[in-house]
Amino acid sequence: MHAEFSCAPGELLALVGPSGSGKSTILRAIAGLYRPYQGRISCNGSTWLDTVSGIDTPPHRRSVGFVFQNYALFPHMTALDNVKAALAHRPANERIDRARTLLRLVHLEGLESRRPAALSGGQQQRVAVARALARDPGVLLLDEPFSAVDRRTRRGLHRELRELRTAVSMPIVLVTHDLDEAADLADLLCVLDRGETLQIGSAGEVLAAPASERVREALDLPLEDA
Structure with a gap:
């Protein structure tokens, strides 16, 4: 896995890409539920994982709020x-x-x-x-939190998530398969494929100017006119 990104307090970053690209695995790594072979994870000045230095903070000591797909x-x-x-x-x-x-x-x-x-x-x-x-928490992780509800309910939850962001100032990392949802909610998109960060930018930047054909394929965007 070669993913790299940052998310500031008050910012919402969406991890997007095809199934199997490592989106949910990254959330689990941040939460300490999965330990990558190598890497570094920090939040609010605290290092939670640094495989070079031998740091691996256990999950219960990481300041993480995690909303799972099935709510748990x-x-x-x-x-x-x-x-x-x-x-x-x-x-x-x-x-x-x-x-x-x-x-x-x-x-x-x-x-x-x-x-x-x-x-x-x-x-x-x-x-x-x-x-x-x-x-x-110091960071809020959302793993496809809207996938189990109908479209009308989803729109209402999107509105409430925007309201929530004004009430709490923390980084929010969202995993979603819905590109429209990501574009609607996120300040930044992080495009992943096979565990690798391909491009990071605003939805407008990424969708208007994919950095490579691989990004275009990862997002299932239409081919440019010849």
Whole structure:
């Protein structure tokens, strides 16, 4: 894998490319769930991985909020308890109020007592985001978070993600197969193929001027007119 990119606080970077290009593996590497053979990962001035120096911070000590594709909620817990479960680092007397605040942030006030089975796909995704934010992360990782919801719900979630970015200032790294979604949400696109960074730039730059034919193929863009 030869991926290289950076994402500043308040910025959203989308990892795009064909299936098998390493997008989700990169998120797992950032979170410490996968250890690359060689590489370096740092966040907010802290080095989490440096294979040359022998640094490998365990996942529970990395300041990461991770929203998985299937949301990974505890089915036997309410929405409130799912979020509260991620607040073990806070004093016990603060956890309920903080969990309620986060659920309000993702527009789930009034649904705190519902379990995942009683929530729609979009509502489950919001709980997953609130739980990820409960860790007070230095970076938010989103692994195809909108793939399981219908197009109308997806549009609403896109709008809420934009609102969320104004409320929290942290790097956000999004994995998506939907190029329109990436162009709509991201400040920067990072085009990957077979674990290698091919091009980084704004959606307008990348789509208007692919750096190579390989980038064009990775994004499945139409061929230029002869």
